[in-house]
Amino acid sequence: MNNYSFEQLSVGQSESFEVTVTSEMMDCFLKISGDTNPLHNDEEFAIEQGYEHKVVYGLLTTSFISKLVGVLLPGEKCLLQGVEAKYLKPVYVGDTLTVTGTIDELHESVKRASIKVIISNQNDKKVLKGKAEVGFLK
């Protein structure tokens, strides 16, 4: 786990990791969220709607931002204060995602880092773009 302080960060600094979405993750997210919507749970329904398979929950994909900031950028001192996310393409079980965060703004007065987030799939297509607002623990 990284442990950057605010002072150790600079604009443009980035971290990334890869993760493959599994059926177990979908099951866990269903349990946590209670979201039984068929788009995420019924393969036939999703295909009828024009998708290749059932679609991974957008918020499951978004949840990888938690690891990005809590483990890598800044890591241990992270105090997540806000997240914005836009979903650009569907994610399917088995997709391997690359989650990348880049420091976009540093506000010294309030010790907040604004981190631009891009999540791409194995075909280098962006599936999510977003922003994380991060404060710092002592």
Next chain:
Amino acid sequence: MTREEVMKTLNEIFCNVFDDDSIVLTDETNANDIEDWDSLEQINLIVAIENEFGMMFDMAEVSDLANVGEMADLIMSKSENE
């Protein structure tokens, strides 16, 4: 930028941050006057103000502010010095 223009822009920022178009700022407005104005919203406000006015404050400058009027004075003073 005149002080009146600074106050008008601050009012727009406050309305956006608190998602409340009914906010009308005066020089005396402070955190006791807006129910949702807590420490996290204070950070959101400062970041929005820095981005809108294109200036950065230091920690001491913003921690000493007692009300919106003092914030407007700080913005005026920093813009004059730039």
